[in-house]
Amino acid sequence: MxxxxxxxxxxxxxxxxxxCEKAPHTKAIREAVSTDPLPSWNEGPTKxxxxxFVSQVTKEGGPxxxxxxxxxxxxxxxxxxxxxxxNYTEAIFxxxxxxxxxxxxxxxxxxxxxxxxxxxDAKAMAASGEKGLMQLLVVTHTGMTxxxxxxxxxxxxGVAQHPRFKRPYTQCIYQPMVExxxxxxxxxxxxxxxxxxxxxxxxxxxxxxxxxPREQVVGSQIKTEFKEGMLMRLPQVDSIDDGPGKPVNIGRxxxxxxxxxxxxxxxxxxxxxxxxxxxxxxxxxxxHHTDADREYAYDRESKIGRLAKALDEAKAKQWVVIDMKADxxxxxxxxxx
Amino acid sequence: MxxxxxxxxxxxxxxxxxxCEKAPHTKAIREAVSTDPLPSWNEGPTKxxxxxFVSQVTKEGGPxxxxxxxxxxxxxxxxxxxxxxxNYTEAIFxxxxxxxxxxxxxxxxxxxxxxxxxxxDAKAMAASGEKGLMQLLVVTHTGMTxxxxxxxxxxxxGVAQHPRFKRPYTQCIYQPMVExxxxxxxxxxxxxxxxxxxxxxxxxxxxxxxxxPREQVVGSQIKTEFKEGMLMRLPQVDSIDDGPGKPVNIGRxxxxxxxxxxxxxxxxxxxxxxxxxxxxxxxxxxxHHTDADREYAYDRESKIGRLAKALDEAKAKQWVVIDMKADxxxxxxxxxx
Numbered sequence: 001m002x003x004x005x006x007x008x009x010x011x012x013x014x015x016x017x018x019x020c021e022k023a024p025h026t027k028a029i030r031e032a033v034s035t036d037p038l039p040s041w042n043e044g045p046t047k048x049x050x051x052x053f054v055s056q057v058t059k060e061g062g063p064x065x066x067x068x069x070x071x072x073x074x075x076x077x078x079x080x081x082x083x084x085x086x087n088y089t090e091a092i093f094x095x096x097x098x099x100x101x102x103x104x105x106x107x108x109x110x111x112x113x114x115x116x117x118x119x120x121d122a123k124a125m126a127a128s129g130e131k132g133l134m135q136l137l138v139v140t141h142t143g144m145t146x147x148x149x150x151x152x153x154x155x156x157x158g159v160a161q162h163p164r165f166k167r168p169y170t171q172c173i174y175q176p177m178v179e180x181x182x183x184x185x186x187x188x189x190x191x192x193x194x195x196x197x198x199x200x201x202x203x204x205x206x207x208x209x210x211x212x213p214r215e216q217v218v219g220s221q222i223k224t225e226f227k228e229g230m231l232m233r234l235p236q237v238d239s240i241d242d243g244p245g246k247p248v249n250i251g252r253x254x255x256x257x258x259x260x261x262x263x264x265x266x267x268x269x270x271x272x273x274x275x276x277x278x279x280x281x282x283x284x285x286x287x288h289h290t291d292a293d294r295e296y297a298y299d300r301e302s303k304i305g306r307l308a309k310a311l312d313e314a315k316a317k318q319w320v321v322i323d324m325k326a327d328x329x330x331x332x333x334x335x336x337x
Numbered sequence: 338m339x340x341x342x343x344x345x346x347x348x349x350x351x352x353x354x355x356x357c358e359k360a361p362h363t364k365a366i367r368e369a370v371s372t373d374p375l376p377s378w379n380e381g382p383t384k385x386x387x388x389x390f391v392s393q394v395t396k397e398g399g400p401x402x403x404x405x406x407x408x409x410x411x412x413x414x415x416x417x418x419x420x421x422x423x424n425y426t427e428a429i430f431x432x433x434x435x436x437x438x439x440x441x442x443x444x445x446x447x448x449x450x451x452x453x454x455x456x457x458d459a460k461a462m463a464a465s466g467e468k469g470l471m472q473l474l475v476v477t478h479t480g481m482t483x484x485x486x487x488x489x490x491x492x493x494x495g496v497a498q499h500p501r502f503k504r505p506y507t508q509c510i511y512q513p514m515v516e517x518x519x520x521x522x523x524x525x526x527x528x529x530x531x532x533x534x535x536x537x538x539x540x541x542x543x544x545x546x547x548x549x550p551r552e553q554v555v556g557s558q559i560k561t562e563f564k565e566g567m568l569m570r571l572p573q574v575d576s577i578d579d580g581p582g583k584p585v586n587i588g589r590x591x592x593x594x595x596x597x598x599x600x601x602x603x604x605x606x607x608x609x610x611x612x613x614x615x616x617x618x619x620x621x622x623x624x625h626h627t628d629a630d631r632e633y634a635y636d637r638e639s640k641i642g643r644l645a646k647a648l649d650e651a652k653a654k655q656w657v658v659i660d661m662k663a664d665x666x667x668x669x670x671x672x673x674x
Contacts, residue, residue, distance in 0.1 A: 069550055146588055190552070203592045213406055214592035224588050226581040226607050229614025231588040244563040251483055251561050251568040253590060255540045255551035270563050277566025
């Protein structure tokens with residue numbers, strides 16, 4: 001219902017100002033918000049599981065107490081903190097960059113996966129798979145300094161809009177998850193992003209958007225070379241932060257086993273396994289996209305964010321599975337007028 | 338003078354309790370300490386340069402003000418935060434592990450660099466060079482989980498003693514540098530170790546020793562594999578965090594250009610260049626080991642911690658060079674009785 005309202009309203013100049021959730025105005029609502037750390041969550045077992053976990057690990061003297069420095073929580077980004085449909089935001093950025101760069105690369109007209117992009121041939125693009133995506137990432141993400149790439153990303157993300165929700169991608173984040181991030185941090189957690197997205201695509205905006213600084217963003221990595229005081233991005237992928245690569249990179253970057261991990265797809269399965277396999281209280285959470293009206297509904301058959309094996313493991317191991325439709329009162333943040 | 342006293346005293350049961358600096362006891366000294374953030378530093382241009390830099394970047398509204406999140410300071414470890422002579426502490430750990438493992442590896446008796454270790458053949462060991470050291474690192478540092486390796490390191494570092502100073506290696510740290518770490522942190526800096534040492538060799542003790550948590554320790558890396566909820570350390574070096582590898586890893590792990598960097602050898606040259614090449618106030622510092630009495634004196638000709646090119650660049654670019662003998666009132670921390 002909400003999404004139809006959004007789409008209908010998202011025409012013309014006022015598109016960011018209408019159809020979005022309004023901040024609560026009455027005194028009663030303000031008071032409820034101030035005492036509830038997760039106001040965008042409906043009451044129920046999911047919300048309770050998150051609050052119970054945080055209460056347990058922060059209860060000094062309790063059996064599951066965890067010292068502050070060990071309160072590490074890791075969050076996937078695409079599909080866990082922000083929308084990943086109809087395509088990964090970084091993929092959309094990449095496609096637009098290919099279009100912009102095409103005049104300097106006439107050979108792309110007949111070379112896949114570039115031709116697919118230029119011809120808007122979704123089928124050929126899909127056929128080139130993850131490998132094709134990585135080729136596009138390399139040509140669009142490399143050959144400049146990290147600082148210059150950051151400027152390109154910042155400029156793009158400042159103007160690009162989600163095709164359905166007609167709002168900036170940094171507003172297509174899940175308000176309930178932003179509340180979890182803040183709630184955990186206010187309870188002494190250090191929150192990290194551990195995403196398949198490329199690190200430098202995320203770092204320019206994660207602090208402002210999620211309160212997660214650059215040094216707490218782990219992602220896939222492009223090789224760099226130090227040259228004349230600058231880091232040059234080389235046309236080579238260094239590490240893909242997905243699947244078993246996630247716990248490996250958590251070990252490398254963070255060096256601590258998370259006590260809580262949040263994901264939404266099979267690419268997050270090993271990260272959740274790694275968090276869950278430690279001693280004491282553990283929180284392994286999957287965002288299950290069940291809300292076609294307000295966002296999207298997909299899991300086992302989706303090309304983006306496929307959730308099958310991890311969903312089975314979640315059921316077998318009693319991980320927490322967020323039912324977006326049932327558990328989330330709001331999906332997106334209110335956009336300030 | 339001090340070192341001879343230390344060595345003579347370091348015999349028998351009381352070795353940790355004698356010959357070391359005592360904590361200041363008089364009221365006057367306590368008061369001086371409480372107002373001086375760097376009490377182990379003699380007054381002079383070096384101390385002044387550090388304090389001036391911190392004052393500038395923290396002065397709100399000033400021309401060189403840096404927001405708190407961007408106050409990143411990186412520190413080499415060996416020779417910058419703790420003693421690296423007569424050999425890197427990790428090398429000593431490695432040699433002792435080879436001795437312990439030798440019974441299970443009869444082939445090492447005739448195979449370099451292992452034979453050199455078992456025969457205490459310093460010349461053959463030196464001849465095997467950095468490559469030999471890496472071979473030894475691989476056999477002694479891999480084939481177990483990161484958690485089990487951490488336990489091995491913790492056990493060793495709890496009992497091992499420096500051959501000359503006869504105190505634990507974690508007490509062979511430079512008190513003036515510990516004061517710099519604390520001083521910078523109390524001024525909103527985030528302090529990172531960026532060392533050639535292997536990450537998991539440092540992480541078990543850096544928090545207690547320097548106040549630097551595991552996730553802020555960047556070093557050389559051993560490849561790991563995720564298996565049954567654990568990270569297994571594979572017999573393969575992933576990245577060597579030295580020379581140009583330091584700025585590359587700073588970009589990868591921290592994602593911010595440091596505004597201050599501290600090193601002591603040519604392996605730190607590019608890290609200092611990277612920090613110094615940014616805009617605004619910058620602090621690039623070399624620890625110059627000039628104190629054979631209290632610690633060691635070495636630079637251009639040293640096999641460990643060679644300082645030649647970086648010293649020339651420091652002079653040309655007016656980086657801060659710490660003269661250990663002249664600038665440091667104390668070298669090591671007082672050991673609590």
